[in-house]
Amino acid sequence: MRKISESTVRRLSLYLRFLEQSQGQGLTTISSGELARRGGTTSAQVRKDLSFFGSFGKRGLGYSVPELATQIRDILGLDRSYRVVLVGAGRIGGALAQYEGFRRRGFDITAIYDCDPRKIGTRWSGLLVRDVRKLQADLKKEPIDIAIVATPAEAAQEVVNQLVAGGVGAILNFAPVAIDAPAAVIVKHVNMAAELETLSYALANR
Amino acid sequence: MRKISESTVRRLSLYLRFLEQSQGQGLTTISSGELARRGGTTSAQVRKDLSFFGSFGKRGLGYSVPELATQIRDILGLDRSYRVVLVGAGRIGGALAQYEGFRRRGFDITAIYDCDPRKIGTRWSGLLVRDVRKLQADLKKEPIDIAIVATPAEAAQEVVNQLVAGGVGAILNFAPVAIDAPAAVIVKHVNMAAELETLSYALANR
Numbered sequence: 001m002r003k004i005s006e007s008t009v010r011r012l013s014l015y016l017r018f019l020e021q022s023q024g025q026g027l028t029t030i031s032s033g034e035l036a037r038r039g040g041t042t043s044a045q046v047r048k049d050l051s052f053f054g055s056f057g058k059r060g061l062g063y064s065v066p067e068l069a070t071q072i073r074d075i076l077g078l079d080r081s082y083r084v085v086l087v088g089a090g091r092i093g094g095a096l097a098q099y100e101g102f103r104r105r106g107f108d109i110t111a112i113y114d115c116d117p118r119k120i121g122t123r124w125s126g127l128l129v130r131d132v133r134k135l136q137a138d139l140k141k142e143p144i145d146i147a148i149v150a151t152p153a154e155a156a157q158e159v160v161n162q163l164v165a166g167g168v169g170a171i172l173n174f175a176p177v178a179i180d181a182p183a184a185v186i187v188k189h190v191n192m193a194a195e196l197e198t199l200s201y202a203l204a205n206r
Numbered sequence: 207m208r209k210i211s212e213s214t215v216r217r218l219s220l221y222l223r224f225l226e227q228s229q230g231q232g233l234t235t236i237s238s239g240e241l242a243r244r245g246g247t248t249s250a251q252v253r254k255d256l257s258f259f260g261s262f263g264k265r266g267l268g269y270s271v272p273e274l275a276t277q278i279r280d281i282l283g284l285d286r287s288y289r290v291v292l293v294g295a296g297r298i299g300g301a302l303a304q305y306e307g308f309r310r311r312g313f314d315i316t317a318i319y320d321c322d323p324r325k326i327g328t329r330w331s332g333l334l335v336r337d338v339r340k341l342q343a344d345l346k347k348e349p350i351d352i353a354i355v356a357t358p359a360e361a362a363q364e365v366v367n368q369l370v371a372g373g374v375g376a377i378l379n380f381a382p383v384a385i386d387a388p389a390a391v392i393v394k395h396v397n398m399a400a401e402l403e404t405l406s407y408a409l410a411n412r
Contacts, residue, residue, distance in 0.1 A: 003411075004407070005213065006213060006404055007211065007212060007213050009400075009403065009404050009407050010397075010400050010404065012403075013397060013399065013400035013403045013404075014395060014397060014400070017382070017397065017399075018384060021383070021384075038384035039384075039395075040393060040394075040395065075407070076403050076406055076407050076410070077403075077406035077407050077409055077410025077411070078403065078406060082402075082406060082409075084402075091300060091301040091304055091305075092301050092305075094297060094301070095297040095298050095300070095301040096398065098297055099297075099298075099398055099399075101382060101397070101398060101399040102398070102399060102402065104399075105399045105402065105403065106406075107399070107402050107406075145409065146402065146405055146406075146409075169409055170405040170408065170409055172401055172402060172405060176223070176307060177227070178224060178227075178244040178245075186405055186408045186409065186412070187246060188246075188401065188404055188405055189220060189245075189246065190401055191216075191219060191220060191223065191307075192302070192305055192307060192308070193219065193223075193305075193307040193308060193310075193311050193313070194215075194216050194219035194220070195378055195394065195396055196288075196290075196308065196311070196313050196352065196378060197215065197218075197219045197282050197283075197284065197311065198212055198215050198216065198219075198394055199352055199376040199378060199392055199394055200282055200283035200284060200288060200312075200313075200352075201210070201215050201281070201282050201283050202376065202392045203283055203288075203351065203352075203375055203376055203392065204282070204283025205209075205283070206392070
């Protein structure tokens with residue numbers, strides 16, 4: 001299979017959400033035009049995205065909603081669940097811990113860590129906030145797939161070092177700083193300002 | 207100027223953050239290799255991204271940090287400030303309202319709206335939470351550039367209708383639902399689960 005670009009992965013993720021909403025409404029087929037309209041793109045782009053993995057709608061009938069949803073889930077690796085830890089029980093961390101979309105997609109936040117003694121021992125969305133100094137030892141006992149780092153900039157690298165030593169496979173970094181990790185660990189940097197910057201770019205260049 | 211893809215805009219946004227950090231550390235030049243390492247990409251990609259707008263580093267010297275930062279700011283439309291309103295004073299809204307990165311980039315959140323009488327009249331990060339029923343009237347008096355919609359799914363479209371009627375230019379939609387707006391209004395959908403899905407895709411396909 002050809003490697004899919006991040007933009008395509010993002011669009012597949014959106015299509016999947018719309019397919020699931022359509023399924024909830026009892027729809028069994030959907031056209032590329034409808035997927036395009038809801039995903040803010042073109043029919044041609046939808047057909048191109050879906051042809052990457054050999055899915056073709058039937059002319060005049062469109063795509064089968066449940067089949068396409070299953071195919072996209074497989075492509076995105078969502079045919080299994082992932083164990084996730086969240087490090088940093090601040091505002092971003094709090095919003096993420098309670099984001100219901102994660103669990104629905106099979107991303108199970110199994111633990112939250114912080115260094116603040118006032119937070120350690122409290123419960124967030126039913127999860128105990130643990131002492132970040134126990135992170136590495138805990139990871140040895142309970143391996144995880146993905147870590148979300150939502151610490152202040154100055155704490156992020158040390159947390160990442162512990163996550164790497166603990167065998168984490170992928171890191172989603174919300175801390176506003178570049179982090180170093182071995183090439184085998186997948187790192188993705190989330191920059192909330194970048195979301196607004198795609199808008200300012202579009203406003204400035206329309 | 208050629209139209210730049212969203213992936214490129216996102217990388218430019220990351221480069222800009224690293225350039226500003228480098229500037230803060232007193233560095234005057236930076237190599238494509240260093241930008242690539244910090245941005246999780248390749249030197250070739252960095253050179254390609256920057257060549258879009260005619261910026262070329264000097265062999266052996268790299269790019270001038272302040273010049274490149276200014277160029278990227280211009281490209282991203284960050285040479286001005288933007289008036290932003292936030293609708294929805296829930297968990298995501300709360301995290302966004304207090305995100306210091308927005309103001310630093312010239313995105314000034316000027317007002318927060320909610321429909322909950324217990325929230326209306328309280329202050330969030332120094333901003334009064336206003337009654338969403340006054341949104342459209344307020345927009346007539348105080349035009350804004352960008353709106354962030356962080357409401358529940360079922361409230362999003364009605365809020366968007368009011369924002370459009372009030373003349374907003376661009377909408378960042380955090381509500382987990384597709385929204386309709388006229389083509390002249392730029393709409394960007396943010397799906398927090400998609401960030402994790404780019405990781406599950408990478409884990410499943412490495």
